[in-house]
Amino acid sequence: xxxxxxxxxxxxxxxxxxxxxxxxxxxxxxxxxxxxxxxxxxxxxxxxxxxxxxx
Numbered sequence: 001x002x003x004x005x006x007x008x009x010x011x012x013x014x015x016x017x018x019x020x021x022x023x024x025x026x027x028x029x030x031x032x033x034x035x036x037x038x039x040x041x042x043x044x045x046x047x048x049x050x051x052x053x054x055x
Contacts, residue, residue: 005043006036025049 006015010032018035022028028049036045 001048002032003044003046005041005045006032006047008043009039009041010035019049022049025051 010018014035015032018031019028022031026049029047032047032049033045
């Protein structure tokens, strides 16, 4: 889940790559926000990443 500041500046393919490469949810959030800021994000970016595990 993210604010509109992320998908308007970071392409879906890059978001998928960042999520797939992250080892933890915290690492994924950091990568997503860093990517949006590096791309010149004109808005605040908020992200929540959850790791859902089923038994």
